[in-house]
Amino acid sequence: MHSVASLALCLALAASTFARSAFVQDEAADIADIPWQAQQVGEAEHMLYHLIGYDETAEAPEEGYRLLLVLPGGDGSAGFRDFVRRIRKHVLDERWIVAQLVAPVWDAEQEIVWPTTALPHPKMKFTTEEFLGAVIDDVEQRIAVDPDHVFAMGWSSSGTPVYRAALSKDTKLTGAFVAMSVWKPDQLPPLKQGKGRAFAILHSPEDFIPIRMAEEARAALEKVKAKVHYATYTGGHGWRDDPYGKMRAALAFLEENHAVPPKRVREKQ
Numbered sequence: 645m646h647s648v649a650s651l652a653l654c655l656a657l658a659a660s661t662f663a664r665s666a667f668v669q670d671e672a673a674d675i676a677d678i679p680w681q682a683q684q685v686g687e688a689e690h691m692l693y694h695l696i697g698y699d700e701t702a703e704a705p706e707e708g709y710r711l712l713l714v715l716p717g718g719d720g721s722a723g724f725r726d727f728v729r730r731i732r733k734h735v736l737d738e739r740w741i742v743a744q745l746v747a748p749v750w751d752a753e754q755e756i757v758w759p760t761t762a763l764p765h766p767k768m769k770f771t772t773e774e775f776l777g778a779v780i781d782d783v784e785q786r787i788a789v790d791p792d793h794v795f796a797m798g799w800s801s802s803g804t805p806v807y808r809a810a811l812s813k814d815t816k817l818t819g820a821f822v823a824m825s826v827w828k829p830d831q832l833p834p835l836k837q838g839k840g841r842a843f844a845i846l847h848s849p850e851d852f853i854p855i856r857m858a859e860e861a862r863a864a865l866e867k868v869k870a871k872v873h874y875a876t877y878t879g880g881h882g883w884r885d886d887p888y889g890k891m892r893a894a895l896a897f898l899e900e901n902h903a904v905p906p907k908r909v910r911e912k913q
Contacts, residue, residue, distance in 0.1 A: 678729040683743075685782045690748035690769065693779050694725050697732040698741045698787060708861070710793035711783060711883075712895070713776060713817075717800030717824070720747025720757045722798040734888045735895065741787065743779050747802075760808050762831040772805040779817050792818060796897050797891075799823040800853075801828045804831055807861075811837050814906055819898030824848065824881055825873060827857040830863060833861040838870040841903040844894035845872065850880035873897035 679699055685691035698709070714731065716724035728744040733874045736742070747757050747780035750767040758772040759765040770778075771775050776796065783789060802824020810820035811833040823846040829835060841863055847858035855876070875896055877885035 651794065666678065674727060675729045676731050679732050680729060681723060683782065683786075683849040685778045688770070688778070690750075690776055691778055691782075692746040692748075693763050693782075693785065693787075694722070694728070694742075694744040694746070696725075696729055696742040696744060697736070702738070703738050704738055704788055705790065708788035708790040710736075710739050711780070711789050712736065712740060712742045713779060713794070713796045713826070714744045714838070715758060715772070715776070715796065715798040715802035715806060716747070717798065717802050718757075720802060722746045731856070731888075731891065735891045741783070741792075743783055745775060745779055748775070758798075758805040758830070759804050762808070763804070769774055772802075773809050776809050777816065790901055791816070793899065794905070795819040795821060795895065795902075797821040797823075799883075801827060806829055807832055810841060812842065813836065813837055816901040818842065818903065818905055819895075820844070821846070821898065822861075822895045823883075823890075824851055824853060826858075826872070827861040827864075829860075835864055838865050840869065840871070842871045842898050842901040843873070845874050846890055846898050847892060848880050848884070852877065852881055857859070868877050871897075873901075900903075906911050 678697055680694050680696045683693050685694050710848040712726050715835065716728070725744060728742060732742045750765050754765050756763055756765055759768045760773060761771050764771065780794060794816050796806045796809055803822045806822050808822050809815055810817050814835070819842040845858050845861055847855050849855045862872050865872050875890060875893060877890055879885050
C-alpha cells in the first residue's frame with residue numbers, strides 16, 4: 645500500500661508541475677470573460693468546487709447545459725482554476741458549464757490526492773466517487789443540466805477515480821476522458837459495467853507511466869463493448885502537443901457516443 649501511495653504522490657507532483665507551467669497567458673485577454681463561482685455542497689465543508697462558465701444572465705439551452713466535471717491531476721487543488729477556465733474557453737462552447745472539483749486535504753500525512761473506495765485515506769469522510777456524484781446533484785439543483793451530456797475528465801492522479809466513477813453501476817456520467825493515467829483494473833468496479841459506455845483515453849509514449857497501461861485500458865474496455873477513443877501525443881507526461889485540440893477531439897467523440905443516462909435506461913425497461 646505504501647508503494648502505491650508513493651507512486652500516486654509522485655504522479656501528483658509531476659502533473660502539478662506540468663499543468664501549472666502550461667498555457668501561461670494574459671488572463672485579461674484570455675479568460676476574463678469566463679465567469680466562475682466558488683461553491684460548496686450543502687454543509688460538507690470539504691466538498692468544494694468551482695462552477696465555471698455559467699452566466700446567470702444568458703439564456704440556457706433548451707435541453708439544459710452540458711456538464712463537464714474536471715478532477716485536476718497533480719495536487720488537485722483550487723490553483724488549477726484558471727487552467728480549467730481555459731479549457732472552457734478554448735475547448736468547449738456556450739452549451740457547456742464546468743465543475744472543477746477541489747481535492748480535499750484530510751491531514752498532513754495524506755499521500756493519495758483523490759482517495760477512493762479501493763484506495764482510501766484513513767481520515768477521509770467521503771470517497772472521490774461520492775464527491776463527484778454529490779457535485780452532479782448539487783449542480784442539477786442550481787442549474788438545468790442535460791442528462792445526456794454529463795462527462796468527467798481526469799489526468800494523472802485523478803485518472804483512476806474517473807475510471808471508477810464511470811464504471812459504477814448507477815453513475816450519472818455518460819462519458820469519461822482520462823489522460824496520462826495508470827490503469828489498475830484491480831482498483832475498479834466490474835469492467836462489464838462499462839458495456840455501452842463511452843471513454844476517451846489520451847497518453848504519450850514518452851510518459852513515465854508506461855503506455856502499455858493505456859493500451860491495456862483500451863483493450864479491456866473494448867472487450868466489454870465499451871466505446872473507446874484512443875489517441876497519443878508527443879512530449880511525455882503533461883499537457884503537450886496541441887492539448888486543446890486533443891481535448892476537443894476526445895470530447896467530440898464522447899458527444900457522439902455518450903451512454904444513455906440511467907434514468908432513461910430504466911424508462912425503456
